[in-house]
Amino acid sequence: MSSYFIVNGRVIDPASRTDGKLSVLVRGGKIEQVTPSRKAPEGAQVLDASGCVVAPGFIDMHVHLRDPGQEYKEDIESGTRAAAAGGLATVCCMPNTDPVIDCASVAEYVLEKAGRLGATGVIPIGSITRGGKGEAMSDIGDLASAGACAISDDGRSVMNSGLMRRAMEYATAFGLPVISHCEDAALAGGAVMNEGLVSTELGLQGMPAAAEELMVARDIMLAELTGARLHIAHASTMGTVELIRRAKRRGIRVTAEVTPHHLTLTDEAVSDFDPNTKVNPPLRTEADRRALIKALADGTIDAIATDHAPHNIIDKEMGFEEAAFGISGLETMLPLALALVAERKLTLKRLVEALSAAPARILGLKGKGSLKPGSDADITIFDPSAAWTVDASRFASRGKNTPFNGLRVMGRARWTIVRGRIAFAG
Amino acid sequence: MRLSTRHILSINDLTKKDVLTILATASSFKEISERPIKKVPTLRGRTVINCFFEDSTRTRLSFELAEKRLSADSSNISKSGSAMANKGETLLDTVRNIEAMRPDILVIRHSVAGAPAQAAGATRARIINAGDGMHEHPTQALLDLMTINDVKGRMKGLKVGIVGDILHSRVARSDMLLFKKMGLEVTVAGPPTLIPFGVEEAFGVRVASDVRDVLPELDVLMLLRVQRERLGEHFFPSAREYARYFGICADDLKSAKEDLAIMHPGPVNRGVEIAADVADGPRSVILGQVTCGVAVRMAVLYLLLGETHSE
Ligand SMILES: [Zn+2]
Numbered sequence: 001m002s003s004y005f006i007v008n009g010r011v012i013d014p015a016s017r018t019d020g021k022l023s024v025l026v027r028g029g030k031i032e033q034v035t036p037s038r039k040a041p042e043g044a045q046v047l048d049a050s051g052c053v054v055a056p057g058f059i060d061m062h063v064h065l066r067d068p069g070q071e072y073k074e075d076i077e078s079g080t081r082a083a084a085a086g087g088l089a090t091v092c093c094m095p096n097t098d099p100v101i102d103c104a105s106v107a108e109y110v111l112e113k114a115g116r117l118g119a120t121g122v123i124p125i126g127s128i129t130r131g132g133k134g135e136a137m138s139d140i141g142d143l144a145s146a147g148a149c150a151i152s153d154d155g156r157s158v159m160n161s162g163l164m165r166r167a168m169e170y171a172t173a174f175g176l177p178v179i180s181h182c183e184d185a186a187l188a189g190g191a192v193m194n195e196g197l198v199s200t201e202l203g204l205q206g207m208p209a210a211a212e213e214l215m216v217a218r219d220i221m222l223a224e225l226t227g228a229r230l231h232i233a234h235a236s237t238m239g240t241v242e243l244i245r246r247a248k249r250r251g252i253r254v255t256a257e258v259t260p261h262h263l264t265l266t267d268e269a270v271s272d273f274d275p276n277t278k279v280n281p282p283l284r285t286e287a288d289r290r291a292l293i294k295a296l297a298d299g300t301i302d303a304i305a306t307d308h309a310p311h312n313i314i315d316k317e318m319g320f321e322e323a324a325f326g327i328s329g330l331e332t333m334l335p336l337a338l339a340l341v342a343e344r345k346l347t348l349k350r351l352v353e354a355l356s357a358a359p360a361r362i363l364g365l366k367g368k369g370s371l372k373p374g375s376d377a378d379i380t381i382f383d384p385s386a387a388w389t390v391d392a393s394r395f396a397s398r399g400k401n402t403p404f405n406g407l408r409v410m411g412r413a414r415w416t417i418v419r420g421r422i423a424f425a426g
Numbered sequence: 427m428r429l430s431t432r433h434i435l436s437i438n439d440l441t442k443k444d445v446l447t448i449l450a451t452a453s454s455f456k457e458i459s460e461r462p463i464k465k466v467p468t469l470r471g472r473t474v475i476n477c478f479f480e481d482s483t484r485t486r487l488s489f490e491l492a493e494k495r496l497s498a499d500s501s502n503i504s505k506s507g508s509a510m511a512n513k514g515e516t517l518l519d520t521v522r523n524i525e526a527m528r529p530d531i532l533v534i535r536h537s538v539a540g541a542p543a544q545a546a547g548a549t550r551a552r553i554i555n556a557g558d559g560m561h562e563h564p565t566q567a568l569l570d571l572m573t574i575n576d577v578k579g580r581m582k583g584l585k586v587g588i589v590g591d592i593l594h595s596r597v598a599r600s601d602m603l604l605f606k607k608m609g610l611e612v613t614v615a616g617p618p619t620l621i622p623f624g625v626e627e628a629f630g631v632r633v634a635s636d637v638r639d640v641l642p643e644l645d646v647l648m649l650l651r652v653q654r655e656r657l658g659e660h661f662f663p664s665a666r667e668y669a670r671y672f673g674i675c676a677d678d679l680k681s682a683k684e685d686l687a688i689m690h691p692g693p694v695n696r697g698v699e700i701a702a703d704v705a706d707g708p709r710s711v712i713l714g715q716v717t718c719g720v721a722v723r724m725a726v727l728y729l730l731l732g733e734t735h736s737e
Contacts, residue, residue: 195623196623196624197623197624197627197628199622199623200622200623200624200625200628200629201599201628201629202539202540202561203539203558203559203560203561203562203596203599204539204540204559204560204561205560206623208623272540272543273539273540273543273544275544313516314516317516317517317518317519317544318516318517318538319517319536319538319539319540319541319544319559320538320539320540320544321537321538321539321540321559322538
């Protein structure tokens with residue numbers, strides 16, 4: 001296994017409170033040393049990170065790899081290549097595949113294929129309920145043993161509160177956090193965007209913020225009742241932020257993530273019916289967007305996750321109402337997040353934390369999320385001032401569905417190193 | 427004369443001047459429909475395709491007659507009768523196929539909001555939105571406005587009430603936009619479950635909890651069709667309740683102005699949103715709307731293509 005000596009970069013490792021012009025030595029797939037020295041040890045290949053930030057390998061705790069079952073949209077190979085290109089060293093894949101990751105054998109399939117073909121690390125998330133149907137518990141213990149890092153019925157809420165309570169209680173025995181997609185199905189109805197002035201103007205059925213907030217409130221109450229670790233997926237409203245803030249103050253074990261698109265766009269973006277702006281939860285209002293940015297900056301929202309949802313063009317060319325929900329997000333995550341740094345809404349250190357230390361802590365990933373010696377040599381080296389234009393046709397992801405196509409952006413991964421191996425060099 | 431827009435996807439595409447041009451043109455075309463030979467050669471050699479991916483007998487017939495009376499060559503695609511537009515082919519695939527046959531105008535009706543706008547990106551043809559989901563139905567609004575102008579002799583300052591399922595109504599959306607643009611004042615009413623979020627702010631209209639409160643000041647009352655399938659969706663408890671609290675009967679009209687015009691985009695549910703004696707009564711201009719429909723559609727077809735022969 002090769003050794004690398006990364007020099008001339010700004011090393012930011014929030015987990016070890018490191019920030020400075022340092023060098024990083026990688027050997028045997030592990031971080032061996034972070035040092036002020038610029039002299040490469042014998043046998044180590046030098047990577048010149050001038051102008052770049054050297055960060056713990058980014059972790060995306062919420063992606064859809066569509067494998068098994070919908071490989072025409074994405075598979076583990078294409079999805080992890082997209083992740084590596086986007087600066088991610090690890091992705092956690094949601095279980096709403098076909099079949100659903102609700103038992104050990106499907107989790108093992110994902111890990112085995114990722115081990116063979118994955119450019120990045122892949123950690124499966126198991127489903128809370130069998131088939132993701134919300135009716136009966138999955139084999140949560142088996143999923144944990146097979147290597148799942150959390151459970152979630154992402155895509156919908158477990159509407160049966162009794163079942164959700166039992167699943168949360170049960171999961172604590174295996175140390176797994178429960179990731180909740182918060183959406184009251186009856187209240188959301190068949191909505192396709194945020195309920196607000198824009199949905200009224202466009203004549204599209206709207207999903208009120210309350211449909212999310214009701215479930216956030218319920219799941220926080222259940223976390224308090226059960227002592228389970230609750231993680232709120234893709235927080236999208238001001239009210240959700242407020243609920244999380246209050247729960248954290250009261251010491252309830254709740255964490256949250258936000259997507260780059262909810263930090264960037266509002267429901268105004270839907271105005272020309274671009275199906276690429278159709279996401280779930282929907283793009284919300286400017287007031288919501290601001291509240292999310294503030295909550296991310298002050299730590300109320302812990303992590304940034306893409307909710308990478310690749311679709312084939314045939315799933316999007318249907319007209320807005322019939323189009324599938326989701327954005328192919330892996331390859332635009334970094335510049336969208338960096339735009340907030342450029343606008344001084346977020347510090348670079350906080351951004352790195354939200355993409356590394358925070359997801360590692362939430363999911364209990366040992367040896368990840370830090371550049372401490374002995375950690376896995378997962379490293380993201382990115383140039384925050386590299387300017388480029390988003391061109392979906394050149395995505396490594398099979399999903400070309402992005403509302404950011406043609407956007408001029410800043411910030412790009414130069415190297416993504418996964419367990420001491422260069423997974424991407426840009 | 428020509429319009430400032432290539433397509434009529436939304437009332438927002440039209441300037442005030444465009445609207446006046448359409449109304450004036452429609453008035454002159456209305457006369458053609460009164461002749462024994464109801465045909466002029468104006469659009470001879472031009473191709474119009476009516477893409478009705480959602481069923482609609484009256485709108486489709488209205489467009490077809492408008493096209494025939496202008497001597498355009500027209501063809502029809504319907505959701506059921508054609509291999510196109512069925513499962514497996516996306517909307518844009520269908521449009522690209524049609525585009526390859528070089529039509530001049532596509533008239534598109536679709537159950538999905540924004541479908542005509544999406545189609546506009548895939549063809550050089552002009553597009554007329556003939557109703558898209560709950561979004562808009564601009565030619566219906568234009569014919570409503572023409573009807574009002576015909577019976578009132580003016581537009582500006584008139585007070586219009588729109589009653590019923592505003593939430594799901596593309597006609598209401600286009601009407602609100604158009605009436606506001608042309609200086610009419612609009613009040614909407616109906617069960618609160620069917621009044622969309624923020625409609626006052628989004629469309630600059632007033633909301634009345636009971637239309638009877640504002641009825642005495644109205645010049646025009648537009649009643650929208652109650653879709654009975656909404657019954658299962660908990661928007662209102664029963665058709666009987668709807669008729670009783672939100673429907674309009676002859677008794678309600680006692681307080682109204684003598685010359686109140688009653689309108690309805692059809693098809694009418696007699697006995698639900700409108701009592702039979704009101705629908706067929708002296709104040710009703712419902713059939714006048716249908717007549718104006720053909721004229722307005724002739725006007726927009728003509729104006730979208732009128733001066734493009736040299737292209
Ligand atoms: Zn989700």
